[in-house]
Amino acid sequence: MTDLVAIRRALISVSDKTGMLDLARVLHAHGVELLSTGGTSGMIREAGLPVRDVSDVTGFPEMMDGRVKTLHPKVHGGLLALRDDAEHVAAMNTHGIEAIDLLVVNLYPFEETVAKGADYDTCIENIDIGGPAMIRAASKNHAFVAVVTDPADYADLLAQLDANKGATPLAFRQHLALTAYSRTAAYDTAVSTWLAGAIGETTPRYRSFAGKLAQGLRYGENPHQSAAFYTNGSNRPGxxxxxxxxxxxxxxxxxxxxxxxxxxxxxxxxxxxxxxxxxxxxxxxxxxxxxxxxxxxxxxxxxxxxxxxxxxxxxxxxxxxxxxxxxxxxxxxxxxxxxxxxxxxxxxxxxxxxxxTDALPDAGKGNLAFRQVAGGFLVQDSDVDTIKAADLKVVTKRAPTEAELADLLFAWKVAKHVKSNAIVYVKDGATVGVGAGQMSRVDSTRIAARKAEDMADVLGLPQSPTIGSVVASDAFFPFPDGLLTAAAAGATAVIQPGGSMNDQAVIDAADAEGLAMVFTGQRHFRH
Missing domain, CATH: 3.40.140.20 (AICAR transformylase, duplication domain)
Structure with a gap:
């Protein structure tokens, strides 16, 4: 591959016009011929810079509300032609195709349009077609063409032109091509994800996830793991x-x-x-x-x-x-x-x-959650379901008091966010013991109670705060032992999903201990 390629002709067609005029001025100063479309062309011309409309190059006007303007052999031929291939060069000469050495394109703001809650038709109109087609063509031909898809890369481009007398080196063009392909992949992912949601398709045949680099991290969970943080364009506060x-x-x-x-x-x-x-x-x-x-x-x-x-x-x-x-x-x-x-x-x-943040996230709305496994990944809805007092089923002889009910609902909200097996003791609107991530629910119950006893010693309390508390379990008690452990710790009321083959035995144990117990009919595993 050729290392240095001089930029003689550039096609600029951008939705986000940040920094575009400054870029155009410097390109012009380097003797680069500017081609452009629509509003971008108008801005360049108003700035007093010479520019050719793509419609003049192709011989066809923009049509169909701008849907068709760059989908033409004189554009794609100029981007795709191999400059060291005699047949390609002959075809260019025969058909009057001029080489395009630099493509500067960013896409219609589809992600932003979706984030604003636009209606279906508006979202459709903000799906870019010509932009991704040109980007992919230029990226494929990065041996000869530089492609810039993000205003953040303008400064690097101009630095390369200054350092290389108006040319770009191969390594830089390869880097730009990688960024460009990643951008179109993320764009297509955003479109497919939105369309799946719009038509209610929960299991599309192909599923992809994409993000934009927000931050390179020092390392991952441990120092020997490399890591980075990507954002997906969601405006969810967080x-x-x-x-x-x-x-x-x-x-x-x-x-x-x-x-x-x-x-x-x-x-x-x-x-x-x-x-x-x-x-x-x-x-x-x-x-x-x-x-x-x-x-x-x-x-x-x-x-x-x-x-x-x-x-x-x-x-x-x-x-x-x-x-x-x-x-x-x-x-x-x-x-x-x-x-x-x-x-x-x-x-x-x-x-x-x-x-x-400007606000709290809506606890009743979430994103898709995914987790990688060998050979693929699992996808599910975020766990955003909530429970109200009216949803609870009292299954014991004694119903919870008003104070117990308030604490039960509090404990249930917390248990949803504790790694399974999860046990949460609550008293007077505060957690007093949390047992998380144990293989045995009984162990989680014991650990939570033991932590409460330890804090009683630290705080100088006369007794464990679990005495008179309520307890939440993220999944059902399969046997009475976990419930009895909670009762021994002083819990007076229990909230759990129910659904075990041994529910009646657990209910009988609760009645024997004088506990109030309610079923939610809903589990909150969190692995």
Missing amino acids: VATAKQWQGKELSYNNINDTDAAFELVAEFSAGPACAIIKHANPCGVGQGKTLTEAYQRAYQCDQTSAFGGIVALNQPLDAATAEEIVKIFTEVVIAPGASDEARAIFAAKKNLRLLT
Whole structure:
């Protein structure tokens, strides 16, 4: 392949016109002939730069509302022709096809149109056809053609032209081609994903996922693993769309845990709430009359695990809460906002990352969740279902009291975000014990109760906070032993899905212990 290829002719046709005129001016200064289409051509001409309309090159006007303008042999021939192939050169000469050495194209804003909630017809009209066709043609012929699909690459292009006297080196064109193919793949993925949702197709024959690099990470879950963070264009409030005010760059584990924390705290929209996450599991969740009280109640569930954790708040961070948070080492705080006073308090902690979003994510809406396995990947809807009091079925002789019912619903929201097998003890609107990720549900029940006993010693309480608590189990109790362990820890009411062959035995055990128990009919496994 030829290394340096001089740029003599460039085709510019962009939807996002950021930096386009500056690029055109520099190309003109390098003696590059400019070809363009539609609004891009008009802007270049108004700037006083010479430009040829593609319609003049092809001999055909733009037609069908701009749907047909670049789909022509004189465009694609100019992009695809091999300059060192005699037959290709002869064909170009015979048919009056001029070589195009640089293609600058970015696509109709399809992803942005979908994100704004546009109707079906509007989304369809924002599917680019000519752009991807030209990009793929130029990318295939990167031996001779440079293709730029992102304004972020304009500076690098101009630097290469300056360094190489108006030419581009092969390695740079290869890099541009990789970016271009990745862009068209992501674009097609966005279209297919949207169309599947629009027509209600849950299992399309082909499924792909795509994203744009947001951040190269120092490493992955462990230092020997390389990693990066990609965004998918969703406007869902969260770690991907948040503003970072201070602190080091987020790590792989920071991003994963911060997402888990914010999605959990979004379950609580009525009154101040706080969730503290460690290794993607909640180690404390609390509600209070103030945000400070909510944080304190979450922290008191498991102070040991909260050290170095992630704090998520469902209301803007205030100064009083900031003062409490900085008393221990915390990795990240994420909230819908933060006061100037709170940010000033955090400023003294250089390593503490503060993220703010404009809103909470809608806990009733989610994205597709996928997980790689050998030879493929699993895809499912996000677990966004919620339970109301009216959905519960009382299965014991005793119904829960009003206070127990409120805590049961609280515990159920938290259990949905705990790794299975999940057990969550709650008392007066705060978690007091969390058992996560155990192979045995009985072990999760015991671990959660033991953590509560440990915190009773730390806080100087006369008894374990699980006494008089309620307990949630993310899946059914297969036998009475887990329920009896919770009863021994002092729980007075239970919420679980039900559905076990041994439900009646579990119900009988609950009645014998004087427990109230409700079934949700819904499981929340989280692996």
